[in-house]
Amino acid sequence: MARVEVRGISKLFGEVRAVDNVDLETVEGEFLVLLGPSGCGKTTLLRMIAGIEEPTAGDILIEEQVVTNLPPRTRNIAMVFQSYALYPHMTVYRNIAFPLRTRGVDKATIKEKVEWAAGMFGIERLLDRKPRQLSGGERQRVALARAMVREPSVFLLDEPLSNLDAILRASAREELRQFQKRVGVTTIYVTHDQVEAMGLGDRIVVMRKGKIRQVGTPMEIYHWPADTFVATFVGSPPMNLLGVGDILTGFRPETFLPAELMTGVGDVVTYPFEVTWTEYLGAERLVYGNVGETSHARHVVSRLPGSVTLAIDTGKTYSFAVPRRDLRFFDRESGLRTDRGPA
Ligand code: ATP
Numbered sequence: 001m002a003r004v005e006v007r008g009i010s011k012l013f014g015e016v017r018a019v020d021n022v023d024l025e026t027v028e029g030e031f032l033v034l035l036g037p038s039g040c041g042k043t044t045l046l047r048m049i050a051g052i053e054e055p056t057a058g059d060i061l062i063e064e065q066v067v068t069n070l071p072p073r074t075r076n077i078a079m080v081f082q083s084y085a086l087y088p089h090m091t092v093y094r095n096i097a098f099p100l101r102t103r104g105v106d107k108a109t110i111k112e113k114v115e116w117a118a119g120m121f122g123i124e125r126l127l128d129r130k131p132r133q134l135s136g137g138e139r140q141r142v143a144l145a146r147a148m149v150r151e152p153s154v155f156l157l158d159e160p161l162s163n164l165d166a167i168l169r170a171s172a173r174e175e176l177r178q179f180q181k182r183v184g185v186t187t188i189y190v191t192h193d194q195v196e197a198m199g200l201g202d203r204i205v206v207m208r209k210g211k212i213r214q215v216g217t218p219m220e221i222y223h224w225p226a227d228t229f230v231a232t233f234v235g236s237p238p239m240n241l242l243g244v245g246d247i248l249t250g251f252r253p254e255t256f257l258p259a260e261l262m263t264g265v266g267d268v269v270t271y272p273f274e275v276t277w278t279e280y281l282g283a284e285r286l287v288y289g290n291v292g293e294t295s296h297a298r299h300v301v302s303r304l305p306g307s308v309t310l311a312i313d314t315g316k317t318y319s320f321a322v323p324r325r326d327l328r329f330f331d332r333e334s335g336l337r338t339d340r341g342p343a
Helices: 042-050 092-101 107-120 136-148 166-183 194-200 218-223 228-233
Strands: 004-013 016-025 031-035 057-062 077-080 154-158 186-191 203-208 211-216 240-244 247-251 268-280 284-291 298-305 317-323 328-331
Touching: 004 042, 016 042, 016 057, 016 211, 031 042, 031 166, 031 194, 042 077, 042 154, 042 186, 077 136, 092 107, 092 136, 107 136, 107 166, 136 166, 166 194, 186 194, 194 218, 203 218, 203 228, 211 218, 211 228, 228 240, 228 247, 228 328, 240 298
Parallel strands: 031 186, 031 203, 077 154, 154 186
Antiparallel strands: 004 016, 004 057, 203 211, 240 247, 247 328, 268 284, 268 317, 284 298
């Protein structure tokens, strides 16, 4: 287990500030997720931590040692990429054993470690196969096992689940999470998928345009977004934002419900909600529409649990409400969250 610290790290590619003066510190043994839209600099940051990209400025520390100018192999880090890059001509056993063989580890120890890692990922029965005889999920497990035999003190993962279909992805996610808790190795995981980030992360780092916008637990990120970018990037559908003067009022779709259901929740704010579209999704219903004066009506979404069977028709206006404690306020100009509600 180890701590990774990033101090004032920047990376410029010509004019492009891929990573812009980032400070970040992991907690030992945590699962930290770097989340952000394509091109926000997540991969570049991860590659700098791994030592395969050189920072333009700043320092990287692992276990309190500055490693900024040390080559990757001295960092005791294992990185698994989007493409697993298994050696096609080698069996699963030899693929997993490869990093140990190159280090000159003796045969008996290699056998022991390969079997340990294979057991960890439940791939013992695949050891004699070649990568082409494996499913996508199995290949992924082999890649993870190969990274783990080195017993790295830090594990870096760059969208390792992105090649899997939805069902496999969900089970691979659970597996990865359980495995990480079992081994307790500090893990930094890159994704642009907010569902994945919420499900996997002890903490999430939300990035945009090379900068960190917020670091927090999934719950903090979801309920107390630092700014309108985080509020709308995390959550699907995103947080509703209504403009009043220089303050934006935000609320999550699941907090915006028919007023008649709002008994006993305390103080609520009520809006006339003109419904323009509904989507029945089984477990829930999404209701789209507008609130506010016709001249500057704002588009908002309500997410109703499937258990709410009230008839809601397109073209009609209903009274919808949000508990006051679920309102969030943002400064319109900076986008930053503020405690100040609209005047
Ligand atoms: P994605 O999710 O699409 O992988 P990302 O958040 O990981 O995106 P990066 O790959 O870190 O983003 O890229 C950040 C920025 O740096 C992008 O604008 C990208 O075009 C640029 N960039 C990355 N690598 C290079 C490079 N080798 N040369 C020039 N520009 C680069």
